Amino acid sequence: MNQTIINPILKDEVTFTQRATQTDGRITTLHVRLMPGGGPPMHRHRDFEETFIVLAGELTITLRRSTLRLQAGDEFTVKKNHAHRFSNTSDKPVEFSTVIRPGSTGFENALCILYGLARDQRTRPDGTPSSLVDLAVIARMSDMRLTGMAVLMAPLMRLLALIGRYRRVEEQLVNTYCRW
Numbered sequence: 001m002n003q004t005i006i007n008p009i010l011k012d013e014v015t016f017t018q019r020a021t022q023t024d025g026r027i028t029t030l031h032v033r034l035m036p037g038g039g040p041p042m043h044r045h046r047d048f049e050e051t052f053i054v055l056a057g058e059l060t061i062t063l064r065r066s067t068l069r070l071q072a073g074d075e076f077t078v079k080k081n082h083a084h085r086f087s088n089t090s091d092k093p094v095e096f097s098t099v100i101r102p103g104s105t106g107f108e109n110a111l112c113i114l115y116g117l118a119r120d121q122r123t124r125p126d127g128t129p130s131s132l133v134d135l136a137v138i139a140r141m142s143d144m145r146l147t148g149m150a151v152l153m154a155p156l157m158r159l160l161a162l163i164g165r166y167r168r169v170e171e172q173l174v175n176t177y178c179r180w
Contacts, residue, residue, distance in 0.1 A: 002016060007119075028105075034088045037088065038088050039060075039088060046081055047104065051075060054070045107143060109141055133164045134164070137161050141170060
């Protein structure tokens with residue numbers, strides 16, 4: 001059964017079409033509708049690769065030394081540990097599928113938590129969690145590792161994630177926002 005979540009602040013939509021638990025951990029597949037100006041900061045994933053398949057509109061993929069503009073029908077895979085950013089630099093929504101290999105329940109949960117926090121008005125205007133502990137816990141569970149100057153924050157984020165684990169923040173967030 002597909003589940004759609006909507007971020008009321010950013011207006012983005014994510015539909016889970018295949019979850020890691022449904023595929024014995026092989027893949028996670030999402031259908032994403034990303035609004036103009038949307039997209040995460042530059043980051044990398046240590047545990048999985050991401051394939052972006054554009055269905056409608058234009059998706060921008062930024063890598064360390066290049067920028068790609070993908071159109072409907074185009075596909076691009078970002079390998080593990082490669083810094084990247086996807087964004088919508090156009091004035092219209094873009095629709096694309098994302099395939100994550102291997103699948104990641106943590107990534108799936110992180111999206112549900114981020115969108116749930118936005119719904120509950122527990123985020124800043126840009127959609128990031130108001131609580132640094134929540135942010136650290138979500139970053140750890142999603143395997144989203146920032147790059148560039150943001151790497152300087154990594155030790156603090158690891159400490160905050162440990163504090164969150166000790167305080168059972170991850171468990172509380174998953175129980176509140178991840179109802180499959």
